[in-house]
Amino acid sequence: MATAAHVLTPLAQLSRPVNDWVQAVRELTQPRAVYWCDGSEAQTRELTGLLLRNGELHALNPEHFPNCHLYRSTPNDVARVEHLTYICTRLQADAGPNNLWMDPQVAHQQMRALFRGCMRERTLYVIPYCMGPLDSPLARCGVEITDSPYVVLSMLIMTRAGRGALERIAREGRFVRGLHSTGELDPERRFIMHFPEELAIESYGSGYGGNALLGKKCHALRIASWQARSEGWLAEHMMIVGLQDPHGATHYLACAFPSACGKTNLAMLVPPASMPGWRVFTIGDDIAWLHPGPDGRLWAINPEAGFFGVAPGTNPQTNRNAYEMIRRDTLFTNVAVTKDDQPWWEGLSGTPALDWQGRPYDPANGPAAHPNSRFTVSVRRNPSYSPHTEDPSGVPISALVFGGRRREVAPLVYEARDWRHGVLVGAAMASETTAAAVGQVGVTRRDPMAMQPFCGYNFGDYWRHWLAMGPRLTRAPRIFHVNWFRRDAQGKFLWPGYGENLRVLAWMLGRCAGTAGAVETAIGRVPRPSDLNTQGLSISPEALQALLAVDPGLWRKEYAEVRQYLGRYGERLPPALLEELDHCEQQL
Numbered sequence: 001m002a003t004a005a006h007v008l009t010p011l012a013q014l015s016r017p018v019n020d021w022v023q024a025v026r027e028l029t030q031p032r033a034v035y036w037c038d039g040s041e042a043q044t045r046e047l048t049g050l051l052l053r054n055g056e057l058h059a060l061n062p063e064h065f066p067n068c069h070l071y072r073s074t075p076n077d078v079a080r081v082e083h084l085t086y087i088c089t090r091l092q093a094d095a096g097p098n099n100l101w102m103d104p105q106v107a108h109q110q111m112r113a114l115f116r117g118c119m120r121e122r123t124l125y126v127i128p129y130c131m132g133p134l135d136s137p138l139a140r141c142g143v144e145i146t147d148s149p150y151v152v153l154s155m156l157i158m159t160r161a162g163r164g165a166l167e168r169i170a171r172e173g174r175f176v177r178g179l180h181s182t183g184e185l186d187p188e189r190r191f192i193m194h195f196p197e198e199l200a201i202e203s204y205g206s207g208y209g210g211n212a213l214l215g216k217k218c219h220a221l222r223i224a225s226w227q228a229r230s231e232g233w234l235a236e237h238m239m240i241v242g243l244q245d246p247h248g249a250t251h252y253l254a255c256a257f258p259s260a261c262g263k264t265n266l267a268m269l270v271p272p273a274s275m276p277g278w279r280v281f282t283i284g285d286d287i288a289w290l291h292p293g294p295d296g297r298l299w300a301i302n303p304e305a306g307f308f309g310v311a312p313g314t315n316p317q318t319n320r321n322a323y324e325m326i327r328r329d330t331l332f333t334n335v336a337v338t339k340d341d342q343p344w345w346e347g348l349s350g351t352p353a354l355d356w357q358g359r360p361y362d363p364a365n366g367p368a369a370h371p372n373s374r375f376t377v378s379v380r381r382n383p384s385y386s387p388h389t390e391d392p393s394g395v396p397i398s399a400l401v402f403g404g405r406r407r408e409v410a411p412l413v414y415e416a417r418d419w420r421h422g423v424l425v426g427a428a429m430a431s432e433t434t435a436a437a438v439g440q441v442g443v444t445r446r447d448p449m450a451m452q453p454f455c456g457y458n459f460g461d462y463w464r465h466w467l468a469m470g471p472r473l474t475r476a477p478r479i480f481h482v483n484w485f486r487r488d489a490q491g492k493f494l495w496p497g498y499g500e501n502l503r504v505l506a507w508m509l510g511r512c513a514g515t516a517g518a519v520e521t522a523i524g525r526v527p528r529p530s531d532l533n534t535q536g537l538s539i540s541p542e543a544l545q546a547l548l549a550v551d552p553g554l555w556r557k558e559y560a561e562v563r564q565y566l567g568r569y570g571e572r573l574p575p576a577l578l579e580e581l582d583h584c585e586q587q588l
């Protein structure tokens, strides 16, 4: 017979504020049942079984892809919707020109009308989750309410969800409230609303990743960036990687690139055979929470527990770790399948039988896998998983790296002169758009710190916060900029990328250690060809020259564009950024 000590408190009784909110949402949305997620294997099996039976999930080949499933979304719901994503602050100026804004009262009213009765005939799922290790003082919690079991399964992989998170919430009393319903999946009735002053998110009408897994972009970036400013830290769109050099010392880098620009590949890169002795350890592939530590260094945790990575292009040559990682316990979204039910996408060998919509594959319909098709898998499945992912105080960061997808202008790599210059380098970032968001692909847009779609407040205030961070760090990381995507006159990529990127990261570590050379240029410090380790790399001297070239004419034009862009932030723009820009222009 079980004694009282063995009887677990029902989840609904653990936290009064959570339960009160759940009951209020229940009244509003009228679900047929309420289901509290405890994070157990048994519940995962139960929900998976439910989705398999109702046809929303498809089991993949159990021999080659054990415990892997395919989910096909509605064809009009395959990417983030930046044009329907709002920051709702009392003052419009606090959201800034970088965000769509709506008055919080108007937004709540509009959303209540959508949510009213929207869960009739559906189950309301309660997902308590923790962003970051459960025992980390740097972690923050939230609760997502959703009517999508696919979202539940995804959140169970992507966050530390269930009883442990709810127990922490019960202790702390504070949590982000995220309310989500897939609604009618009608693009005309789709909104992603953020209320940073209330620590609340309301999302309606989409079941896709960044719109619906509210722990990710909505909480860990938009709401957290706001929290971070008031608490003195940074929530950034950065992957975190550890590099162990041939002497056995490990250094950590945090790198910001826009969505679908290779963060996942870089986070788990495989060192080239010609760089023996190097090892790579992954901490995270998308988001970093960065805190100044008592030692004056910047410390980082990955708030997530899983990867939501782009499938197309992932193969044993481009990312062997990812390819091995997704062969079991993985949830695929919008990929194609072969005739023996193996997942398939462009860049793999073999042939697709059904495309991402489940139709017999016909090239006339476009790519077999959706260009933004994804895999969702636990970070622990990664062969390069770092056990320091669970360290409550995070890992110390030696270098911060900004990067974009640019055909020209930006060289392969350069180093900022100091923290203030580094903030300008981040603020001046630009990149070609990708399939991760609805809209035209391949147009260059400003994407400061890769945060354009994710900063929950005015960029002017955000840069001011970044600038203020530097002096608080007595051992601040060095700041770099990379561009893996520079092309020649024929449009061919000049740099091989993937594992070879380690050569560039190794140069950065050399700069931190004071052992690698560089030349001073107007835009910062650029390696000479001889400063990079090119042993065993097949690249022509001309290509290397072109990769490292700084063209003053192009940069004059670039700086003029940056000046015009920064001007949009008016009096919220910190003057120090313009002074830094003046300085760079004078150097040209």
Ligand code: SAT
Pocket: 079, 080, 208, 209, 210, 211, 216, 217, 259, 260, 308, 436, 437
């Ligand atoms: O859909 S997500 O926002 O999670 C992925 C991405 O766009 O980076």
Ligand code: MN
Pocket: 237, 258, 259, 260, 286
């Ligand atoms: Mn991202």
